[in-house]
Amino acid sequence: MAVKVSKSYRLFTIMNNFLLLLLAITCVLPMLHILALSFSSASAVTAGEVTFWPVDWTTAAYENVFGKKEYLVAFWVSIKRVAIGVTINMLLTILIAYPLSKENSQFPGRTIYAWYFVFTMLFSGGLIPWYMIIKDTGLLDTIWALVIPSAVPIFNVIILLNFFRGLPKELEESAKLDGAGYFTVLWRIFVPLSMPALATLLLFAVVGHWNSWFDGLILSNRTEHYPLQSFLQTIIIKLDPAYLTPKQAELNALMNNRTSRAAQIFVAAFPILIIYPFLQRFFIKGIVLGSVKE
Amino acid sequence: MSLSKTKRFALSCMVALLPAMAACSGTNGDKQGQNDATSKPVESAPAVEEKIDMNSKYDPPITLTTFRGNVPEYFYPEETMDKNAIYDAYERDLGITLKNNWVVDSKEYHSKLKISIAANDLADFFLVSAEDLTTLVESDMVMDLTEAYEKYADEKTKKMLTSDGGKQMKSATFNGKLMAIPQTNSPFNSAEMVWVRKDWLKEMNLPEPKTMQDVLAISEAFATRDSGGKGKVFGLGLNKETISQPLGFLNGYHAYPGQWVKDSSGKLVYGSVQPEVKTALKQLQDLYKAGQIDPEAAVNDDARNVEYIANDRLGLIFGQFWYSAALQDAVVKDNKVTQDWGVYMIPSIDDKPGMTQVSATVNSFYVINKNAKNPEAVFKLLNHWVGVLTGGLPAEGEPRAVYSFGKELKETGKEVWAVNPLVVLLQDLYIQGGEHITEALKTNDPSAIEWSGDLKNRYEQLKKYEAGDTTFWLQSKIAGEEGAFTRMYEYFKEDRYHFNEFYGTATPTMIERDELLKTKEKEMFAKIIIGSASIDEFDKFVEEWNKLGGEKITEEVNDWYANMQ
Structure with a gap:
């Protein structure tokens, strides 16, 4: 069916696309710049000749990165962290969102529980108490310190909770009539129906774990236990000049290798870049489905 | 864990108590010992350690x-x-x-x-x-x-x-x-030096920077150069750090920002608020106005200066002994050294010798x-x-070579010694380097520096550079002939290190106000240089500095100074 489109509407669409395209480009350009740096020679980079296309093509930086033991160790820690952390995240999100999506009549005290969770989203004990709890529970310097404190992503719980509420109640009622218990209803009806939403949350969880660096720095007692982003942080930041003796400044200047740093940044971002297109179709559907109610 | 800690603590208390108990007799002595051990466990410890x-x-x-x-x-x-x-x-x-x-x-x-x-x-x-x-x-x-x-x-x-x-x-x-x-x-390691393109000096018939006037002439001349389409050439390099603390340049005017210096009456005064600073800042402001300083210097980090240097857009900068390490990639292209750099001591604006400011504080x-x-x-x-x-x-x-060289038990060029858990360093290592390395190179006899892994390593690298390995160009400017170490040694011989007269721990007002005052100072310096504040604002800054606690700090520092005499 052909709908007649007014001229001004078409103009709006063009402008809209144009602006969004600009926005998209500004997001891609820094990535391209880093990629170009990583494939260029060190002297070209120092001279500032590289913008978006490599100058003096070389893969030396990548050979350096993949030959670097510490980098690979950190990469492996990150993979472990994502595997364990995301599993815990998803399991707990589902288990918490389901009961909380019920009415007060079905689950007395539901509101109190819900506020209990939201409270932790708004207030926290602060850095030092957080650190002391992790230390005193013996989690310090283990992979568990990186996954347990962030085991329940409240924001994700709220999204999923609302999604569950949008599912037709009749489905659950009929399942119950056929003799299903709460767990059967959850795993055989709610979870399969919520795949789009779950894929979205999965993406959030993966990206969140992959990108977080601060906890790794604070909670690891050995550099070998750093996840990748914490490791990257240590090679990218500059030393505070107040702590820098001239001798250290010399060492620093010697290690100033922007091409190698660019390569390490790019390799670290790569896994997420790969995951995105695969999850993206769920991503769009998931947000749309969650927003529409009868 | 906390339980075992308390147990251990209790045990050490008891051990500490034993001699005290043996020495004293009667219940009274026992009590005393107990009090001692609980209130001052640390002081009672030496009783055991005596042996x-x-x-x-x-x-x-x-x-x-x-x-x-x-x-x-x-x-x-x-x-x-x-x-x-x-x-x-x-x-x-x-x-x-x-x-x-x-x-x-x-x-x-x-x-x-x-x-x-x-x-x-x-x-x-x-x-x-x-x-x-x-x-x-x-x-x-x-x-x-x-x-x-x-x-x-x-x-x-x-x-x-x-x-x-x-x-x-x-x-x-x-x-x-x-x-x-x-x-x-080493307090001497933070000595400032003038780094300058020697090939440009020759090409343009300019003198080596022996006086501050020479430096100004060089800056002016360099700024007129043509980089061959790569952009405007600047006379003097500054970055966002050095624009608020241009130590090297100011030292040339006998101004010592951040230091406590002795005035003519023998009292200590704060270097940043002295009239010499005003003169030097005025000069920098003029250079900036004349386009000899990068207009973006106040926001650029040093990587930008290195980029200019790589593109032949900069050839004069103040820096510490290691600055050639930052220049390596800019100067050495395809294993060829493309620029000739010289290192010089801080010159002077008048007939008094130029000094470089260093501090004894650790x-x-x-x-x-x-x-x-x-x-x-x-x-x-x-x-x-x-x-x-x-x-x-x-x-x-x-x-025993393990402590210097690690498990290989011989020099391998790694700084393995830094693994030692407690390391203090010689205070004049690189001055000795300046005294002996070039000599050792000439005579091929490194015996004078054998004792130091650091110097020996530099010596080996210089040997490789002489044999044509350009990856060690940077070392030739640090430890090589006419390099930075030589200058550090010359400063030392000629007594041209200007020490901060105050080396105590921070005074009460300093702890409270220092950060604020330093921030103000840095802001002011940068503003004057880029011309957003006129040079007369400097006097206002001095007044404000005194009012905001500077006066009090000066008193406290002088009290300390009187105590030290």
Whole structure:
């Protein structure tokens, strides 16, 4: 069916696309710049000749990165962290969102529980108490310190909770009539129906774990236990000049290798870049489905 | 864990009590001893340590815990900060088992340490910054070392730590008590120098920078050069750090920002508020107006200057001895050296010699935890290290070579010595480098520098550079002929190091106001240079500085100075 489109509407669409395209480009350009740096020679980079296309093509930086033991160790820690952390995240999100999506009549005290969770989203004990709890529970310097404190992503719980509420109640009622218990209803009806939403949350969880660096720095007692982003942080930041003796400044200047740093940044971002297109179709559907109610 | 800690503490109290109990008789004495042990466990400890022979080895071995910052480049494969030949050697030779409570990347050391301090989770001994030392002393978390130092540090150690007349030791002294072992280091390393393109000087018939007038002439001439389409050429390089603290340039005008200097009446005054600073800033403002300084200097970091240098857009900059290391990639292209750089001492605007400002204060200290059981063991480490440092170059394969060179027992070019848990450094290493390395190169006889791995390493690199390996170009400008070390030695010979007259710990008003005043100062300097504030604002700044606490600080500093005389 052909709908007649007014001229001004078409103009709006063009402008809209144009602006969004600009926005998209500004997001891609820094990535391209880093990629170009990583494939260029060190002297070209120092001279500032590289913008978006490599100058003096070389893969030396990548050979350096993949030959670097510490980098690979950190990469492996990150993979472990994502595997364990995301599993815990998803399991707990589902288990918490389901009961909380019920009415007060079905689950007395539901509101109190819900506020209990939201409270932790708004207030926290602060850095030092957080650190002391992790230390005193013996989690310090283990992979568990990186996954347990962030085991329940409240924001994700709220999204999923609302999604569950949008599912037709009749489905659950009929399942119950056929003799299903709460767990059967959850795993055989709610979870399969919520795949789009779950894929979205999965993406959030993966990206969140992959990108977080601060906890790794604070909670690891050995550099070998750093996840990748914490490791990257240590090679990218500059030393505070107040702590820098001239001798250290010399060492620093010697290690100033922007091409190698660019390569390490790019390799670290790569896994997420790969995951995105695969999850993206769920991503769009998931947000749309969650927003529409009868 | 906390249970076993209290148990251990109780046990050590009891051990400490024994002699006291033996000496006293009757219930009264017993009570006294108990009071002593509970209220001042630290002071009662030496009673047991009396018997410790500083030269003997602990048997059975004792454990010392510490914190470490890691640099992966230190290690041979398969070695880590926890398990390496040097730690093993301490256990073998001294009976001290070193245990790292944590090891983080050296850049994260100070932030991780802050958390450990806040959580009161401290090792037996560890390195701290000057700032954290004040916190630790104020919250009474570290041991008073006054007596222990007298008793346990041997003669060699004392001689080395006080080789500058005791200034660096003073910076670890609070109210007359030694609270830490300063990580002595060379104050001379922060000397500023003029780095200039020598090939351009020749090409344009310019003199070497012997006076500040020469520097200004060079800057003016360089700014007229054509970079061949790569952009405008600038006369003098500044970046966002140096524009608010142009130390090298100001030193040429006998202005010493941030230092306490003696005025004609013999009182100490603050360098940043002196009239010489105004003159120098005015000159920089003029250079900026004339387009000789990059208009974006106030926001650019030094990488930008290096970029300009790589594109032939800059050929004059003030920097420390290692600046050629930053220039390496800009100068050496395809293994060819494309620019010729010279290093010169800070010149002067008048007939008085130009001096470079350095400070005797130390930035890092070793502290001992108040609850450490074996403080004397830390001094054993210290004595041992000083022995290593001054004991001459060990022969290849000799067991003690491990402390200098790690498990290979010979020079491999790695800075393995830094793995040692307690390291203090010679105060004039690079001056000695300036004195001996070039000579050694000429005569092919490195015996004068054999004792120092650092200098020997530089010597080897210079040999390789002479043989055509351009990856060591940077070293030729640092340690080579007419290089930065030579200049550091010349400064020393001609007595052109300008020391900060104040080297005590921060005074009360300083602790309160220093940060604010420093920020104001830096802002003002940068604003004047880029012309957004007229030079007359400088007088207003001086007034404000005095009002905001500067006057009070000056009083306090002079009180300190009077005490020191």
